[in-house]
Amino acid sequence: MKTGQSHLFIPGPTNVPEDVRRAMNVPMQDMRAPDFGDLTLSLFTDMKRVLRTETGSVFFFPGSGTGAWEAAITNTLSPGDKVLMSRFGQFSTLWVEMAIRLGLDVHVIDVPWGQGVPVAQYAEALADDTDGAIKAVFVTHNETATGVTSDVAAIRAALDGADHDALLLVDGVSSIGSLEFRMEDWGVDLAVTGSQKGLMLPAGLGILGVSAKALEAAKHSTMRRAYFEFSDMVAMNAGGYFPYTPPTQLFHGMRAALDRMFCEGLDNVIARHHRLASAVRRGVTAMGMEIVAAEPCLYSDTVTAIRVPERVDARDVIATAYADYNTSFGSGLAQLAGDVFRIGHLGDLNEAMCLTALSVAEMSLARAGADIRFGAGVAAAQAYFAESQTEQTKTPIAAE
Ligand SMILES: *Cc1c(COP(=O)(O)O)cnc(C)c1O
Numbered sequence: 001m002k003t004g005q006s007h008l009f010i011p012g013p014t015n016v017p018e019d020v021r022r023a024m025n026v027p028m029q030d031m032r033a034p035d036f037g038d039l040t041l042s043l044f045t046d047m048k049r050v051l052r053t054e055t056g057s058v059f060f061f062p063g064s065g066t067g068a069w070e071a072a073i074t075n076t077l078s079p080g081d082k083v084l085m086s087r088f089g090q091f092s093t094l095w096v097e098m099a100i101r102l103g104l105d106v107h108v109i110d111v112p113w114g115q116g117v118p119v120a121q122y123a124e125a126l127a128d129d130t131d132g133a134i135k136a137v138f139v140t141h142n143e144t145a146t147g148v149t150s151d152v153a154a155i156r157a158a159l160d161g162a163d164h165d166a167l168l169l170v171d172g173v174s175s176i177g178s179l180e181f182r183m184e185d186w187g188v189d190l191a192v193t194g195s196q197k198g199l200m201l202p203a204g205l206g207i208l209g210v211s212a213k214a215l216e217a218a219k220h221s222t223m224r225r226a227y228f229e230f231s232d233m234v235a236m237n238a239g240g241y242f243p244y245t246p247p248t249q250l251f252h253g254m255r256a257a258l259d260r261m262f263c264e265g266l267d268n269v270i271a272r273h274h275r276l277a278s279a280v281r282r283g284v285t286a287m288g289m290e291i292v293a294a295e296p297c298l299y300s301d302t303v304t305a306i307r308v309p310e311r312v313d314a315r316d317v318i319a320t321a322y323a324d325y326n327t328s329f330g331s332g333l334a335q336l337a338g339d340v341f342r343i344g345h346l347g348d349l350n351e352a353m354c355l356t357a358l359s360v361a362e363m364s365l366a367r368a369g370a371d372i373r374f375g376a377g378v379a380a381a382q383a384y385f386a387e388s389q390t391e392q393t394k395t396p397i398a399a400e
Helices: 018-023 037-051 065-076 090-101 119-128 152-161 212-220 230-237 248-264 266-286 314-325 351-367 376-388
Strands: 007-009 057-062 082-087 105-110 134-140 167-171 190-194 205-210 303-307 327-331 340-344
Touching (some): 007 340, 007 351, 018 248, 037 057, 037 205, 057 230, 065 090, 065 167, 065 190, 065 205, 082 090, 082 119, 090 167, 105 119, 119 134, 119 152, 134 152, 152 167, 167 212, 205 212, 212 230, 248 266, 266 303, 266 351, 266 376, 314 327, 314 340, 314 351, 327 351, 340 351, 351 376
Parallel strands (some): 007 327, 082 134, 134 167, 167 190
Antiparallel strands (some): 057 205, 327 340
């Protein structure tokens, strides 16, 4: 019998705020009703604000981030097209595998896990491609398996520097809504995300930001697609409708989640993620653990992958946290299994929750055989929170 609250520190699905959950508890409604657009039309507009695009379009596909990956590829590319991709974690690896399965000619650059997108190698490949054979460049903005955030703006600069007109496809599933993401400024043509990470909703939506250039490419791409056809969406979305039954409950939840984000302020949401992540990283380091991301400039503000000491099995850490402390940590994926556990720190989260995560990590690491001085990680995070509290984040104790 488990008592009290359970604690979810996985990088998706993330905690759904209570008011968002309640907003979804509404009767089923007629998806062809004349006023259905009252619910949906504002979501297209407001998701563009989150993506920071003025000229792009937004599509909501019932599905998940993986479905949005597929929609991005099948709508804009043709079988045999040469594309530039890189692998540096489980999610970037899976997108490469999908691109191969769909019949693209994938030029893949393998990078050690813990590094990010290889900007210099992309720049070189683009500069060498004088006849424009490369049709698209793929970037996994935030590699959730390793806790690495890559520099999308630098890839845009590489494309522009080579005067190359390949499409830029970006996986922002674990970054959009939590980290700085500038679809327009970075010239992103396809921005992929899902509902269950930074957007604080249940899983069930694959979300795409699509540039005007990508919509134009969709008119000429010959890859087979049916369910994910952009033009069917374009035709129906204009009035707020969908080509098939949409998950109306999720839309009500999204309305509430976006309202929360705008109320906090998008820049404040990003700053909060940075502050909480900084505390988690300090805590983890003070425990004597190593962060998988190779350099501070690669540190992800939504997830930290933590390498455990050699004699410890990270699976034991995760199992103890779950069984004894009602707490979920993310596992080490693929080649990181057993060596790594992950703390997801994105979405609806605060200081006290991060301190809980660190505290449970210490208890579970100790049980798994790590040499832990209890409280060291928690204390480092507490000290950081205390020092970094600004006048904005501090509430006066006794208001006049
Ligand atoms: C979670 C995730 C995905 C997969 O999304 P699903 O919604 O599980 O299909 C893809 N890429 C990244 C970076 C992710 O974090």
